[in-house]
Amino acid sequence: MPASASPSSPPSPPRYALVGAGSRARMYLDAVTGPHASRARLVAWSDTNPGRLDVYERRLRAAGAEVPVRFAPGGTADAVRRHRIDRVIVTTPDATHADLVTAALDAGADVIVEKPLTTTEEGIRRIAEAAGRTGRQVTVTFNYRYAPRNAELRRVIASGAIGRVTSVHFEWLLDTAHGADYFRRWHRDKAVSGGLLVHKSTHHFDLVNWWLGDLPARVFASGGLRFYGAEAAAGRGLGPRPERGTTDSPLRDAFSLDLRHEPLYKELYLDQEHHDGYRRDQDVFDPGITIEDNLSLVVDYASGASMAYSLNAHAPWEGYTVGVNGTEGRAELTVVERGSVRVDADGRVVIDPSARPDLVTGGTDDAVRPVGERLVVQRHFEPAREVAIPRAGGGHGGGDDVLLRDVFAPGAEGGSPGDPLGRAASWRDGVRSVAVGLAANRSLATGQAVRVADLDLGDAAALLAVDGSRAGT
Numbered sequence: 001m002p003a004s005a006s007p008s009s010p011p012s013p014p015r016y017a018l019v020g021a022g023s024r025a026r027m028y029l030d031a032v033t034g035p036h037a038s039r040a041r042l043v044a045w046s047d048t049n050p051g052r053l054d055v056y057e058r059r060l061r062a063a064g065a066e067v068p069v070r071f072a073p074g075g076t077a078d079a080v081r082r083h084r085i086d087r088v089i090v091t092t093p094d095a096t097h098a099d100l101v102t103a104a105l106d107a108g109a110d111v112i113v114e115k116p117l118t119t120t121e122e123g124i125r126r127i128a129e130a131a132g133r134t135g136r137q138v139t140v141t142f143n144y145r146y147a148p149r150n151a152e153l154r155r156v157i158a159s160g161a162i163g164r165v166t167s168v169h170f171e172w173l174l175d176t177a178h179g180a181d182y183f184r185r186w187h188r189d190k191a192v193s194g195g196l197l198v199h200k201s202t203h204h205f206d207l208v209n210w211w212l213g214d215l216p217a218r219v220f221a222s223g224g225l226r227f228y229g230a231e232a233a234a235g236r237g238l239g240p241r242p243e244r245g246t247t248d249s250p251l252r253d254a255f256s257l258d259l260r261h262e263p264l265y266k267e268l269y270l271d272q273e274h275h276d277g278y279r280r281d282q283d284v285f286d287p288g289i290t291i292e293d294n295l296s297l298v299v300d301y302a303s304g305a306s307m308a309y310s311l312n313a314h315a316p317w318e319g320y321t322v323g324v325n326g327t328e329g330r331a332e333l334t335v336v337e338r339g340s341v342r343v344d345a346d347g348r349v350v351i352d353p354s355a356r357p358d359l360v361t362g363g364t365d366d367a368v369r370p371v372g373e374r375l376v377v378q379r380h381f382e383p384a385r386e387v388a389i390p391r392a393g394g395g396h397g398g399g400d401d402v403l404l405r406d407v408f409a410p411g412a413e414g415g416s417p418g419d420p421l422g423r424a425a426s427w428r429d430g431v432r433s434v435a436v437g438l439a440a441n442r443s444l445a446t447g448q449a450v451r452v453a454d455l456d457l458g459d460a461a462a463l464l465a466v467d468g469s470r471a472g473t
Contacts, residue, residue: 013041017085018068019076019100020092021047021056023268024114027400028089029056033065036408042066044083048073051272076100080107087112094199095192098123101138102130110137112407116202117430119194121438124431125458131427132459138427139407142206145423146406147397148390149335149373153322154211154421156331156377156387163328165212168307172204172320177341177349179293179313180255183228183284188291195291198437201311206425206433211324214301215432215464220449221440223295227314233285245281246270254343257281261348297440316340317369318353329379339369355395431460
């Protein structure tokens with residue numbers, strides 16, 4: 001029962017706080033003021049930049065919605081107690097997650113946190129300890145689990161149609177609009193984001209853990225900054241460039257993001273720079289970028305299966321391919337989220353085609369690489385057959401809307417109770433996915449394969465404990 005209810009009164013909606021008012025917060029704000037307004041009451045919020053709260057406050061007032069009270073950055077625990085918060089939503093930069101999650105748990109609230117759970121081994125230890133001593137819940141919002149195409153692949157594997165899984169090939173392509181965006185903003189600093197292996201690939205590692213029902217045991221990684229950044233640009237003969245995309249310089253090109261032409265970004269970032277100096281539109285060929293743009297991994301699992309994984313952040317099209325080999329056949333999932341990057345006459349392009357598929361034009365009229373998805377299963381000595389994927393609208397393959405139902409209305413259609421697919425993800429799942437990225441980052445630094453068991457995860461190590469002999473170690 002929410003803290004605001006009493007046994008003698010009708011139950012009231014759980015009381016929420018939001019920490020982080022960047023662009024990702026909009027999904028949650030739209031949910032609690034729209035379809036889930038009767039199931040959630042947002043009563044408090046905070047951001048390090050007060051101007052971003054001003055933007056969302058104007059939107060809430062225009063919609064006739066309740067405006068939450070503000071609390072100071074660093075005041076999460078006090079806000080939970082003062083405002084009797086039941087659940088805290090965390091949508092801040094990745095390196096801050098551990099502090100915020102543990103503060104909310106210790107103050108008596110459950111937590112909903114954007115992926116990744118955290119960016120460091122220390123962060124995992126702290127969250128595990130806080131979850132253990134408080135008994136509170138932590139939900140990690142892995143929206144890709146809820147996309148029908150990914151759910152159907154899990155059903156195929158769980159059905160035994162391809163037998164016991166022996167290996168996985170997983171290639172994820174970020175195109176030159178979406179991929180470039182990670183090199184414009186705070187994600188470019190590995191100390192803040194953990195690099196793409198933690199910030200982005202944690203989605204993908206979670207999918208494989210979930211698809212296989214398995215635990216990662218050993219990781220070897222190779223990669224580098226080979227396309228973005230000053231050194232790579234100079235190697236290709238690129239000359240001087242403006243330091244940001246919001247400029248009238250004739251040197252602007254398709255890699256530049258002009259915030260003046262993106263209404264939400266202009267409101268949230270360009271118009272608020274005077275508060276904190278944060279630039280959302282930095283040049284992707286700057287010096288000082290510390291994350292990689294090309295990555296290849298080999299991951300061994302407890303069952304004995306292995307995965308070959310690659311991530312490219314400067315592809316001409318966006319999507320992913322997954323091949324799952326088993327003792328009785330193979331399943332193949334192919335997804336094209338954008339067939340080509342098309343820049344309009346004003347130099348504008350949809351940055352993330354997965355988040356806004358309704359705005360994507362590139363590839364929808366391309367006969368060679370049309371936007372779409374296909375799941376094919378072929379058993380040994382049999383012809384291939386295509387598995388129907390239920391149609392779904394909305395962001396991230398139709399996963400966002402179902403995720404939000406699971407978060408705000410568990411037990412409703414698409415909710416987790418009784419869900420045979422087990423789509424709802426806890427902090428434990430967050431640990432298992434982040435562990436792959438942390439081990440991979442250590443492998444990049446040392447040039448050696450890294451056993452997940454050698455990470456210093458404290459109480460969380462038990463979540464990844466496997467018999468090393470079964471994972472080729």
